[in-house]
Amino acid sequence: MAQGLNRFTKGWWFVAPGLILMVVVVGTPLVMALRYSLHEVFLYRFRHQVFVGLANYREAFDDPLFLRSLQTTAIFTVGCLAIVLVAGLLVAFLLNSKAVRGRSTWLALFMVPFVMTPVVAGIAWRLFIWQPEFGVVNQVAGLFGLPEIYWLLERETALLATIIANSWHLIPLAILVFYAALTTIPEELYEACRVDGGTAWQTLRHVVLPMLQPHILFVSIIIMTSAFREFDMIWALTGGGPGRATTVLSILAYNRGIAAQDMGMANTIAFTMFIIMATVAWLYITIYRRREQAA
Amino acid sequence: MNGNHRLRRRFDVGLIHLGLAVWLVISLLPPLMLLAASLNRTAIFRSPVDLLLLRDFTLDNFGEAFDRGDFWFFFTNSLIISTAAVVITLVVCVPLAYGLTKLGGRTRSTLSFAVLAMRFIPYVVLALPLFLIFVNLGLSGSRFGLLLAHLAIHIPFATWMMVGFFDTVPREIEEAAIVDGCGPWRLFWNINLPVVRSGVTALAILVFIISWNEYLFALFLAGANAQPLTVGITRFLGGVEAGAQYGVIAAYAVLIVAPVILFALTANRYIVSGMTAGAVKG
Numbered sequence: 001m002a003q004g005l006n007r008f009t010k011g012w013w014f015v016a017p018g019l020i021l022m023v024v025v026v027g028t029p030l031v032m033a034l035r036y037s038l039h040e041v042f043l044y045r046f047r048h049q050v051f052v053g054l055a056n057y058r059e060a061f062d063d064p065l066f067l068r069s070l071q072t073t074a075i076f077t078v079g080c081l082a083i084v085l086v087a088g089l090l091v092a093f094l095l096n097s098k099a100v101r102g103r104s105t106w107l108a109l110f111m112v113p114f115v116m117t118p119v120v121a122g123i124a125w126r127l128f129i130w131q132p133e134f135g136v137v138n139q140v141a142g143l144f145g146l147p148e149i150y151w152l153l154e155r156e157t158a159l160l161a162t163i164i165a166n167s168w169h170l171i172p173l174a175i176l177v178f179y180a181a182l183t184t185i186p187e188e189l190y191e192a193c194r195v196d197g198g199t200a201w202q203t204l205r206h207v208v209l210p211m212l213q214p215h216i217l218f219v220s221i222i223i224m225t226s227a228f229r230e231f232d233m234i235w236a237l238t239g240g241g242p243g244r245a246t247t248v249l250s251i252l253a254y255n256r257g258i259a260a261q262d263m264g265m266a267n268t269i270a271f272t273m274f275i276i277m278a279t280v281a282w283l284y285i286t287i288y289r290r291r292e293q294a295a
Numbered sequence: 296m297n298g299n300h301r302l303r304r305r306f307d308v309g310l311i312h313l314g315l316a317v318w319l320v321i322s323l324l325p326p327l328m329l330l331a332a333s334l335n336r337t338a339i340f341r342s343p344v345d346l347l348l349l350r351d352f353t354l355d356n357f358g359e360a361f362d363r364g365d366f367w368f369f370f371t372n373s374l375i376i377s378t379a380a381v382v383i384t385l386v387v388c389v390p391l392a393y394g395l396t397k398l399g400g401r402t403r404s405t406l407s408f409a410v411l412a413m414r415f416i417p418y419v420v421l422a423l424p425l426f427l428i429f430v431n432l433g434l435s436g437s438r439f440g441l442l443l444a445h446l447a448i449h450i451p452f453a454t455w456m457m458v459g460f461f462d463t464v465p466r467e468i469e470e471a472a473i474v475d476g477c478g479p480w481r482l483f484w485n486i487n488l489p490v491v492r493s494g495v496t497a498l499a500i501l502v503f504i505i506s507w508n509e510y511l512f513a514l515f516l517a518g519a520n521a522q523p524l525t526v527g528i529t530r531f532l533g534g535v536e537a538g539a540q541y542g543v544i545a546a547y548a549v550l551i552v553a554p555v556i557l558f559a560l561t562a563n564r565y566i567v568s569g570m571t572a573g574a575v576k577g
Contacts, residue, residue, distance in 0.1 A: 014394025032424035
């Protein structure tokens with residue numbers, strides 16, 4: 001049907017301009033990133049480029065700093081994913097209960113962290129939430145007699161603090177998708193479970209979570225890709241420090257490329273990130289397609 | 296037994312609202328602290344309670360943020376880039392998404408997944424080569440260059456989202472229109488577009504917010520002339536942090552986030568529909 005419709009709709013004419021622009025603005029830099037990653041390129045004499053093959057990649061994977069950043073990025077990504085999924089599901093469940101009035105108002109207010117400029121949010125968290133003496137967290141902890149923690153200044157806590165702040169920024173997306181999905185589950189289904197003597201946990205485990213499964217998959221992929229490439233929030237919170245404790249790959253690439261002017265290595269790091277993300281995206285799309293065919 | 300049950304229910308309802316209230320406080324605390332700090336004379340060495348109660352109220356911080364922070368220069372750049380990004384994204388991506396839904400099954404799904412895959416690209420892998428390309432082309436430090444970089448984020452996002460909206464247009468309307476001799480352009484403009492109007496609004500709002508909030512590309516590509524507000528505040532922060540005038544920084548921050556937060560609260564309906572449109576299909 002769609003094929004036949006094309007004769008009347010001239011689909012390609014509508015697609016072509018956008019597709020060309022997309023190839024220019026996305027395709028060109030991608031190809032160039034691969035090219036630069038195979039060359040020795042320094043900013044201060046960038047016209048002098050020497051082809052070095054995979055030498056940059058070999059050097060990167062021999063570099064403890066790169067490996068450490070890879071690990072930091074993985075911890076950051078998985079940490080954000082875990083917090084966002086749990087908190088998002090929890091809030092969406094609460095919001096979906098019958099007793100709650102004015103749900104759209106709650107939802108609107110819950111969206112604020114998501115639309116708030118990440119750099120500014122990072123500054124707000126740094127100056128007023130994590131700040132050691134007068135920040136909200138230590139003030140509240142002080143009420144319970146807990147010791148003052150220098151959240152962003154200690155190697156042990158800095159990464160955790162950035163994970164929490166970044167999760168705060170991403171949770172609204174999860175709330176939104178999960179809540180929208182929950183509203184589509186008919187009330188009768190819960191009733192039926194109750195009549196059959198199912199406990200709340202059983203209902204959740206055997207009825208609600210299976211129905212939410214595609215949404216959990218979708219939220220996971222969006223959160224993972226977003227956390228994996230995060231720069232703004234971490235940059236504003238710690239700038240990658242203390243030491244290298246929060247230097248994720250995005251920040252390392254910036255440091256190498258702009259600060260240290262080694263564009264070859266910076267592009268190598270960035271392109272490695274691209275390969276990792278492309279693999280994840282390919283996995284997701286494969287699962288997505290299989291589901292679509294099964295449906 | 297019955298009374299006990301009712302008590303139990305009331306307890307549950309109370310717990311649910313308590314949970315939501317706690318989450319609301321956590322969600323709003325960082326922006327509220329910024330607002331509170333911006334309205335106090337000395338924001339440093341003050342407990343959050345003092346700040347929130349406005350014990351030391353003043354509006355001077357805003358005046359100082361405008362004066363010393365070179366606010367209007369950065370604001371103009373942000374506004375021009377964000378507005379241009381919205382216009383170009385709408386003009387290009389709405390037809391692109393529409394066309395995609397009209398292509399044959401295999402072509403459509405291949406192209407859709409190519410678009411989807413591009414949403415996953417880490418931004419540094421675009422920003423680094425763009426930096427060098429722009430130096431070569433003489434585009435570095437120009438608003439136009441920064442705008443092109445923003446489009447690399449917007450086009451995949453916008454196309455994926457609009458495909459979700461165009462998929463909701465009933466086929467019967469289109470077939471009836473074709474039988475009535477409706478041409479391809481009118482089929483798009485007069486038949487499809489009115490149905491997805493709220494989707495287009497949602498797209499415009501989201502693209503504006505994403506561009507307004509963008510920082511990474513600006514840091515790499517803005518040079519000295521095209522810096523938006525997000526770069527402005529980090530530079531301002533670097534300049535005054537030694538003096539620790541948190542109140543002025545907070546005022547600057549409030550001026551940046553106020554438009555997007557007000558936008559989000561008043562146009563929430565559109566943002567919700569936009570963010571869920573491309574969420575999960577089938």
